[in-house]
Amino acid sequence: MSTEDTRRAVRHILLALDSAQDATTLELAAQLAALVQGTLQGVFVESSDLLRLAQLPFAREISITSATPRRLETAQLERDLRAQAEQVRRLLENHAVRHSVQWTFRIERGALTATLAASSATDIVMLGRPGDSPRRQPAGTTPVLAAFDGSEAAHRALDTAADMADEGDGILILLPAAQAQELRPAAAALLAARKRRAHYLVLPDLSPAQLLDAGRRHHCRLLVVGGNPAALLPQLQQSSCPVAVVQ
Amino acid sequence: MxxxxxxxxxxxxxxxxxxxxxxxxxxxxxxxxxVIGQARAIGAVHFGVNIRREGYNLYVMGPPGIGKHTLVRQFLQQKADACVTPDDWCYVNNFETPHKPHALRLPPGRGMELKHDMEKLVEELGVVLPATFEGDEYRSRIQALEEELKEHQEKDFGALAEEAGKQNVKLFRTPSGFAFAPMKDDEVLGPDEFEKLPKDEQERIEHIVAALQEKLQALIRQIPLWRKETREKVKDLNRDTSMAAVNHLIEEIKQRYTDLPRVVEYLAAVEQDVINNVRNFVHSDESAEGMPDGKGESLHRYQVNVLVDNKETEGAPIVYLDNPTYLNLVGRAEHVAQFGTLITDFTLIKSGALHQASGGYLLVDAYKLLTHSFAWEGLKRALYSSEIRIESLEKMLSLVSTVSLEPEAIPLDVKVVIIGDRMTYYLLHEYDPDFAELFKVAADFEGRxxxxxxxxxxxxxxxxxxxxxxxxxxxxxxxxxxxxxxxxxxxxxxxxxxxxxxxxxxxxxxxxxxxxxxxxxxxxxxxxxxxxxxxxxxxSRVREHLQDEIRRGTIMIATDGAQIGQINGLSVLSMGDFAFGQPSRITANVHIGEGGVVDIEREVELGGAIHSKGVMILSSFLAARYATHYPLALSASLVFEQNYGMVDGDSASLAELCALMSALAELPVAQSFAMTGSVNQHGQVQPIGGVNEKIEGFFDVCRLRGLTGKQGVLIPASNVKHLMLRQDVVQAVAEQQFRIFAVETVDQALGLLMDAEAGVADEDGNWPADSINGRVQARLSEMAHIRASFGDHGKDKHDDSPPPDTSDADAPPRHVD
Incomplete structure (x- = not known):
């Protein structure tokens, strides 16, 4: 595949979130949208499982701050979810305006997996991570990680990584041990055309566990992977850095 | 006679x-x-400077312009050159109690050295510490601690989720916490389905969920503890990292000050403070659990405020404080405005003259010192306590009670030399008991x-x-x-x-x-x-103006002819540092009364106490000389004609007595004479001041009118040694155009003025009838008889009406001493 082919226009970036806690991913998604001049589509997913749970007579919520239990009621839960959705919308708007990108926002009720499965029309999918936000990694000091298995999607992922990495930034290319020898020249050729520096790290394989471990060890700013978001993202949700899956 | x-x-x-x-x-x-003519004063200065005892400070007194400053300074300079140069003093931060800065004493010149060392240290720390904390090693270790915390949480939450999964229950994240839900076919059990379950099954599920919730609660309660542990670990990491970076830098400085234990102690405190507050040096926009997030705003806490720098000083310092305010004397803590609030710290402490002069000499003018509020009190307190304690005036006066700086007191070893006039010295001695305690040596400069x-x-x-x-x-x-x-x-x-x-x-x-x-x-x-x-x-503008007025007859002074009860007195007018003499017409009136001589100047409060004393002496003289056999039935009034200002001194008392005697004897006084001198109760003429100016004053008037050879001045014989007259006066006397007579008694003066014999009293106190005294005696006797014949009806009626306002605001004070 030629370099020209891989650089097809990225039009849509989907960001799926179920809370407003992952501001880092939100910020990176907006940056990416600005760089590729694409549209940022924000989707807030209201979990249908949670709403069903709230209808159970013994449903209790244990507060994360006080560790005290309280009755989980549907009406209250819906209010809380609406508030979260509004918070996400505002954040998205702020970032989008700041980066001058087009944006949309919608609320879906169901499961994140279903939303991801229905994302085939988008070029890049990112998923909000649960839990507290980790430290922001400043640009120029931490690398962008790109998993490269030679697939078409992997080429696009590498291209996106090159978009996100500044000139001073390094790109750390993760290669599977079995194909490292042959994949490396292809990756190098692509990055040379983009005038980006690259380092290579050979992993036993490119399984989600290996990718999570590499991301943690190298304090990456962003992990870019090519493939099916519905399959990959749920497994990469515990990543120490934001993850972008390029289709 | x-x-x-x-x-x-x-x-x-x-x-x-x-x-x-x-x-x-x-x-x-x-x-x-x-130094000429000041052996006594120089001896006192020598003694005061050399004696090293408490309270032996100096008060140098003498008239202004005599050269006290120059002489004392010259003397002190000679002494100071041979003295040891005093130490430097610095204020540094007290890291435990910042409002009580520490004072450090260092050998001369080393205060600035320490200041530069600390500046260099802070500069180096500003490079080394950020580099250390932004380095990969530190970042990796911090990341590892965060991952450890995260893993800990994930592990425990994962284990709980796994335990729940085994029981077909799933852990869900809710908007504000966690919840457990029973699952069926990867979906949450719906409420309808739950209702359809047997009661036992429902209870079992509820029981499982309740048990899991309890475990979850316990787990969540552990989170703050894990975070705290992580924070502690980060702190330890920060401490270890800082220590490694800071220790060798500070050790290097410590080596240079091993001879100064307090400086070494301070450097150890600096090291500890840098380690504890490493965030001051590390600029970062990110923060994690306890990680440095420095703002760099507090680096001046490591500054050294060199209060006294004696690097360039040779020998003991000599400080002359020109503006001895309290703050200029003992120093101050200045303030700067920050966000509308006035704040201060040890770097804003400014030295006072006492700091600069410590180990040497402080010269200050008495008048300036005493006229600046609290300066004298501040100086005394410092001398009593032998230390300089910087306190704001507001605090000293208990006007405010806000927290302010209380810098550590600095020991004071200074010789204070106050330079002032004699009157101030005597007043201080009289009214301030502390003065005698603190200023035991007086150096009195001789004026001649x-x-x-x-x-x-x-x-x-x-x-x-x-x-x-x-x-x-x-x-x-x-x-x-x-x-x-x-x-x-x-x-x-x-x-x-x-x-x-x-x-x-x-x-x-x-x-x-x-x-x-x-x-x-x-x-x-x-x-x-x-x-x-x-x-x-x-x-001499005023003098010439007055002389012109005399010439024009506006001020009435006669220089020829003779008048009863009228005489030319002489007074001195002081205009700044210029004094000149001027004749004044003195007149006397007598009438029958109760024996009193009324001093009209006194009555209208234009006469001073000494002048009144002179007039009372006249009354006493008259009574003693003539009223030995009958009461003095005389009322007399004396006045300085055309006088509109204050008159004081007794140098006109001889002239007043002569005018009175003329009025009593009804013998005219030659107006070609002017006279000066005071008289005692026995009729002896006593010396007065300003004799040269007085003679020259009358001479100038006579010369304007034309010298006749008859004109002259009568002066006390005891003033002859004071005569240093102008050459034109001496010349006129040599050419017999003007005369100066020295008289010892009132009788000599009377004889000259009235061109008659004063007479000599016999054994019974009776005077020859044709003598001046005889005529006075006869007149007084006659008045006594008339007074006796009138009895009480002859009492004077006292006139209470106020005198007319004839004051002249421009008239200078008149001295007749």
Missing amino acids: SKPEPLAPEVLYKRCDPGLFGFETTAELPDLTE LPRTDDNKQIYAQLIATLSRKEKLRPFDRGAVARVIEHGSRLVEDTEHLTTHMRSIADVLREADYWAGEAGHEVVGAVDIEQAIDHQIHRS
């Missing part, structure tokens, strides 16, 4: 013979190394020295020294002689010379100017004369 003869011209002015000097000009003379030949030679040397110092032309012998004569005139004493250096120096400078104007290479007597004349001329 014989009448006194006029004084010979020779006694009116004591000349200095230029032939006494063996030089042509002062250029040949060496500089004067000693004997006019001996030796001292004339020294005076010549002084002129030579001053002329070289001031870059003046040399002075020839005649000029030196004339300066010496002027020195006598300044102290009004033919037997003494002034030690008032400013007056002498002024004459020398001005004479040099006039010599230059005249094209003289060397300053001669004529230049000195011109300088003195110009000095007088510049100040």
